Amino acid sequence: MSELRQDPTTKAWVILAPERAKRPQQRQKMRRAEELPSWDPTCPFCLGNEDQTPAEVFRLPVVDKGSPWEVRVVPNRFAALEPGGDGTMIEEERLFRKRAGIGAHEVIIETPSHNTPMALMTYEQVEKVLIAYQERYNTLKKNGHIKFITIFKNHGWASGTSLVHPHSQLVATPIVAPYYHREFDIAHGYYVDMGRCLYCDLLAQELEKAERIVAHTEQFVVLHPYASRAPYETWIIPQMHCASFGLFPDMYLAELARVLKDTLFCLYQRLDNPAFNLMIDSTITEDEEDPYYHWHIRIIPRQTTIAGFEMGSGIYINTTLPEETAVLMRECVSSLCEVGRISVEPEA
Amino acid sequence: MSELRQDPTTKAWVILAPERAKRPQQRQKMRRAEELPSWDPTCPFCLGNEDQTPAEVFRLPVVDKGSPWEVRVVPNRFAALEPGGDGTMIEEERLFRKRAGIGAHEVIIETPSHNTPMALMTYEQVEKVLIAYQERYNTLKKNGHIKFITIFKNHGWASGTSLVHPHSQLVATPIVAPYYHREFDIAHGYYVDMGRCLYCDLLAQELEKAERIVAHTEQFVVLHPYASRAPYETWIIPQMHCASFGLFPDMYLAELARVLKDTLFCLYQRLDNPAFNLMIDSTITEDEEDPYYHWHIRIIPRQTTIAGFEMGSGIYINTTLPEETAVLMRECVSSLCEVGRISVEPEA
Numbered sequence: 001m002s003e004l005r006q007d008p009t010t011k012a013w014v015i016l017a018p019e020r021a022k023r024p025q026q027r028q029k030m031r032r033a034e035e036l037p038s039w040d041p042t043c044p045f046c047l048g049n050e051d052q053t054p055a056e057v058f059r060l061p062v063v064d065k066g067s068p069w070e071v072r073v074v075p076n077r078f079a080a081l082e083p084g085g086d087g088t089m090i091e092e093e094r095l096f097r098k099r100a101g102i103g104a105h106e107v108i109i110e111t112p113s114h115n116t117p118m119a120l121m122t123y124e125q126v127e128k129v130l131i132a133y134q135e136r137y138n139t140l141k142k143n144g145h146i147k148f149i150t151i152f153k154n155h156g157w158a159s160g161t162s163l164v165h166p167h168s169q170l171v172a173t174p175i176v177a178p179y180y181h182r183e184f185d186i187a188h189g190y191y192v193d194m195g196r197c198l199y200c201d202l203l204a205q206e207l208e209k210a211e212r213i214v215a216h217t218e219q220f221v222v223l224h225p226y227a228s229r230a231p232y233e234t235w236i237i238p239q240m241h242c243a244s245f246g247l248f249p250d251m252y253l254a255e256l257a258r259v260l261k262d263t264l265f266c267l268y269q270r271l272d273n274p275a276f277n278l279m280i281d282s283t284i285t286e287d288e289e290d291p292y293y294h295w296h297i298r299i300i301p302r303q304t305t306i307a308g309f310e311m312g313s314g315i316y317i318n319t320t321l322p323e324e325t326a327v328l329m330r331e332c333v334s335s336l337c338e339v340g341r342i343s344v345e346p347e348a
Numbered sequence: 349m350s351e352l353r354q355d356p357t358t359k360a361w362v363i364l365a366p367e368r369a370k371r372p373q374q375r376q377k378m379r380r381a382e383e384l385p386s387w388d389p390t391c392p393f394c395l396g397n398e399d400q401t402p403a404e405v406f407r408l409p410v411v412d413k414g415s416p417w418e419v420r421v422v423p424n425r426f427a428a429l430e431p432g433g434d435g436t437m438i439e440e441e442r443l444f445r446k447r448a449g450i451g452a453h454e455v456i457i458e459t460p461s462h463n464t465p466m467a468l469m470t471y472e473q474v475e476k477v478l479i480a481y482q483e484r485y486n487t488l489k490k491n492g493h494i495k496f497i498t499i500f501k502n503h504g505w506a507s508g509t510s511l512v513h514p515h516s517q518l519v520a521t522p523i524v525a526p527y528y529h530r531e532f533d534i535a536h537g538y539y540v541d542m543g544r545c546l547y548c549d550l551l552a553q554e555l556e557k558a559e560r561i562v563a564h565t566e567q568f569v570v571l572h573p574y575a576s577r578a579p580y581e582t583w584i585i586p587q588m589h590c591a592s593f594g595l596f597p598d599m600y601l602a603e604l605a606r607v608l609k610d611t612l613f614c615l616y617q618r619l620d621n622p623a624f625n626l627m628i629d630s631t632i633t634e635d636e637e638d639p640y641y642h643w644h645i646r647i648i649p650r651q652t653t654i655a656g657f658e659m660g661s662g663i664y665i666n667t668t669l670p671e672e673t674a675v676l677m678r679e680c681v682s683s684l685c686e687v688g689r690i691s692v693e694p695e696a
Contacts, residue, residue: 007575008550010531014575014664021667080665094553095546096574152656160655169657177661178530183358198443202356205442226444227355227362277656298660306654307508308500308625309517312646313525316362317428319369 002080002101004175012178015080015101023078023162036115036164044077045109045165053077057106058135060128070125071132072109073170079105080171087145087174104140104172108132108151114165117155118261119268121166127257129168133280134253136170137246141285146172148180148284151245156275158302168278176284184284184293191292197241199294212322214266214329219252220259224322224329229300231320232271232329234263236297243293245282260297266332267301275302350428350449352523360526363428363449371426371510384463384512392425393457393513401425405454406483408476418473419480420457421518427453428519435493435522450493452520456480462513465503466609467616469514475605477516481628482601484518485594489633494520496528496632499593504623506650516626524632532632532641539640545589547642560670562614562677567600568607572670572677577648579668580619580677582611584645591641593630608645614680615649623650 002017044052047068058073075082081103090099110129111121118126133151140146153168154161176184190198206212206223214234215222221237236259242248267274277300283293310316350365392400395416406421429451438447458477459469466474481499488494501516502509524532538546554560554571562570562582569585584607590596615622625648631641658664 005575007573009534009546010527011534012575012577012662012664014577014666016576016666016669018667018669020665095550096553150657150661152660154656158653160653160658171657171661173663175663177663179358179660179662182526186357186359198357202443205444225355227353227360228364229355229360229362277659279656279660281660300656300659305506305508306659308502308627308648309498309519310508311625311648311654312500312527312627312629313498313519314360314527315521315523315525316360317368318362318364319366321364321366 001082001085004099004101004173006097008095008097010178013175017078017080017101020078020080038113038115040114040165043114043163043165045072045107045163045167046114047112053107053109058132058139060132069112071111071128073132073136074107074109076105076107076169081105081173083143085145099174102145102174104143104146104170106136106170108136108168108170110166110168117166117264117268117273118153119264119273121261123254123257123261126261127254130253130257130260131250133168133170134246134248134250137282140170140172141246141288143172145174146285148173148176149246149282150177150180151280151282153278154275155278156273156302158275158305159277180281180284183281184287187294188292197291197294199237199296200241203237203239212326214263214326215259215333217255217259219255222259222263222329222333224326226322228318228320228322228325229316230318231303232267232274232301232325233318233322234267234299234329236260236263236299237294238296241291241294243283243290243295244288245280245295247288248295262333262336263299265336266329267299270328270332271301271303276300277302349430349433352447352449352521354445356443356445358526361523365426365428365449368426368428386461386463388462388513391462391511391513393420393455393511393515394462395460401455401457406480406487408480417460419459419476421480421484422455422457424453424455424517429453429521431491433493447522450522452488452491452494452518454484454518456484456499456516456518458514458516465514465612465616465621466501467612467621469609471602471605471609474609475602478601478605478608479598481516481518482594482596482598485630488518488520489594489636491520493522494633496521496524497594497630498525498528499628499630501626502623503626504621504650506623506653507625528629528632531629532635535642536640545639545642547585547644548589551585551587560674562611562674563607563681565603565607567603570607570611570677570681572674574670576666576668576670576673577664578666579651580615580622580649580673581666581670582615582647582677584608584611584647585642586644589639589642591631591638591643592636593628593643595636596643610681610684611647613684614677615647618676618680619649619651624648625650 004013053074059069060071081101085102087102149172151170187198212224279298282295352361354361401422407417408419429449433450435450497520499518535546560572627646630643
C-alpha cells in the first residue's frame with residue numbers, strides 16, 4: 001500500500017508509491033496513428049490480452065458479457081492508491097504527517113483499437129468513453145473516504161504516458177489536491193462576494209468580444225483562456241451551470257463527444273498529433289449540490305518542457321497569445337463546420 | 349514588452365512573451381561532459397562570442413576588464429521580463445487583469461568552458477558563480493518595483509533548458525509567484541503560532557533520526573525531504589537562520605560551493621548525469637529582515653515526465669522513498685568524505 005505524505009513547508013501532498021516503479025514503459029517515439037498497428041500482441045489493453053489487466057470494474061456494452069467490449073475500465077495494475085481502509089486516519093510525528101494511500105486509481109481503455117486516438121474516433125465511441133467516465137465518477141463518489149475525483153488523459157510521451165493504447169485515468173483521493181483547493185477557494189470566494197458563478201461570468205465576458213472563442217455550440221463553449229499557460233491551451237466549458245461532472249445531464253454527453261472530438265481533431269491537425277494532458281475539473285464530492293463551482297475540461301498541449309522556473313514558482317511563460325491561437329483553431333473548426341459538425345457563433 | 353496576465357480562476361500569473369518563441373534551441377541528446385567539446389564556435393556563451401549576448405551587467409574578475417572572464421552575467425536576449433516602467437500598474441477589464449512585464453531576466457554564464465557542468469567544476473569556480481548570484485540578487489532588490497527574485501538552473505534537455513553551455517538564470521518579478529506565496533504564508537503562519545522558524549524546527553527534527561540526511565557540514569545540511577516530489581529530490585539548508593539568500597554572510601559561500609558541488613557530483617555519478625532543476629528559495633524582497641522564512645536550495649532531478657495528474661492537481665506521485673535514496677547518496681558522499689571534501693555526521 002502506498003502512502004500520502006504532506007510537505008510541512010508547502011502543505012502539498014505527495015503519493016509515495018514504490019510499486020509503480022515496476023510498471024512497463026513503451027518508450028518509442030509517438031507515431032501518427034497510421035504508422036501504428038491496429039492490434040499489438042504485447043499491449044495489455046488490446047483485444048485478447050484482457051487477462052493482463054486486473055478484473056473489469058465497468059464495461060460497455062454493459063449487458064451482454066459475451067459481446068466484444070467497446071470500452072473497459074480496470075483498476076490500474078500499478079495503482080498509486082488502493083481502495084479499502086480508513087482514509088481519514090492521519091499519523092503525525094511532529095512536523096510530518098502521513099496517511100495510508102486509500103482511494104482509487106483506474107484506467108479507462110477507450111477503444112479496443114490500438115491505433116485510434118480520441119482525435120480520430122467516431123463521435124459514438126467518444127460518447128461511450130464519456131459515459132464510462134461518468135459512471136465511474138458516480139460510483140466512486142459514494143465511498144465516504146473519497147473527497148475528490150480527477151479524470152485525466154495523457155497523450156504522447158511528452159505528456160508522461162507510459163503506454164500508447166488510447167486510455168484515460170481516474171484518481172480518487174481522500175484529500176483535495178492543492179491546485180484544486182485554490183481553484184475551489186477562489187470560486188467560493190467569488191460566489192460569496194458576488195452571488196454569481198465565476199465561470200458563468202467568465203463565459204459571458206468571453207462571449208461578448210469573442211476574441212478567444214474557438215467554437216460555440218448549444219451547450220458548450222470552447223476557448224483559449226485569457227492567461228493560457230501553454231500555446232493552444234484549450235478549455236471546454238458547459239454553458240449550463242453545474243458544479244459536478246457527475247451531475248451533468250447525460251443527455252448532453254453526445255454533444256460533448258462531438259465538441260471534444262472535433263477540438264482534439266483540430267489540435268491533431270494543427271500541431272501534428274501533439275502530446276497533451278486533458279483534465280476534467282469537477283467539484284469536491286461533498287459540494288456537488290453547492291452553487292459556487294462549474295465543471296469544465298482543460299486540454300494542455302505539451303510542446304515545451306516544464307522548466308525550473310515554472311516548476312519552482314508556478315508562473316508559466318507562454319510564448320504565444322491566446323487571441324492568435326484561437327484564430328488559427330477557429331479556421332480549422334470552421335472547415336469542420338461546413339460539414340455541419342460544430343458551430344461557431346460568437347454572440348453579438 | 350511582454351505582459352503578465354492573471355487567470356481569474358486560479359489567481360496564478362502567466363508571462364506572455366511572444367519574443368521568446370524566437371530563441372535558439374540546441375536540441376541534441378544531453379551528452380556527458382567528455383563527449384562535448386570544451387569550445388563550440390556556434391555557442392553564444394563560449395569565449396570569443398561575447399558579442400552574441402547583450403552587454404554584461406556583472407563579471408568576474410570584477411576589476412581587470414582586460415582579463416579573460418571567469419563568470420559573466422548578461423540580460424537574457426529573449427527576456428520574459430524587462431526592466432523599466434511601472435510594475436505596479438494593473439489594467440483591469442472586469443475579470444481580467446494584466447500588467448506590463450516589468451522585471452529582470454538574466455543569464456549567469458557559469459564558466460567559459462562549454463563542457464564543464466557544475467558537478468565537475470572546481471570548488472573555486474562554483475564559489476564564483478555563487479558570488480555572482482548574490483551580487484545580482486542584491487543589486488536587483490534595490491529596484492522598488494521588484495518584489496521577488498528567483499535564481500534557478502535547468503540542466504539537461506528534460507529540465508527545459510535550451511542551451512548546453514553551463515548557465516543559470518535569474519528572474520525578478522513585480523509579483524510573488526503562487527508557489528512561493530503559499531510557502532511564505534505557511535512559514536509565516538508557523539512563526540506566528542509557534543514563535544519559531546519552521547525550517548529550523550524541520551532541521552532539528554530531521555537531524556534527530558537522520559534517516560533522510562545525506563550530508564551535514566558545519567553550516568549546511570543536505571537531505572532528501574520527507575515528502576519528496578521526485579526520486580532524489582535534494583534540499584540544501586543552511587543551519588544558520590537567515591530569510592534571504594541576499595543577506596547570507598558571504599564568508600560561508602566557499603563552504604556552500606563545496607557542499608553544492610559535491611551534492612551535484614554525487615547525483616551526476618549515481619544517476620549518470622541526470623537532467624535537473626535547481627532553485628534558490630529566498631524570501632520576498634520587502635521581508636528580508638523578517639524572521640519567519642529561511643532560504644534554502646532545492647534540486648529536483650527530472651527523470652520522469654510531469655504528467656497530467658501532477659500538472660492538474662499539484663499532487664506528485666513518487667515511486668521511491670527518500671529514506672532509501674538518502675542511503676544511496678550517503679554512500680557516494682562518504683567516498684568523497686574520505687578525501688576530506690564533505691563531512692557526514694548526523695547528530696546522535
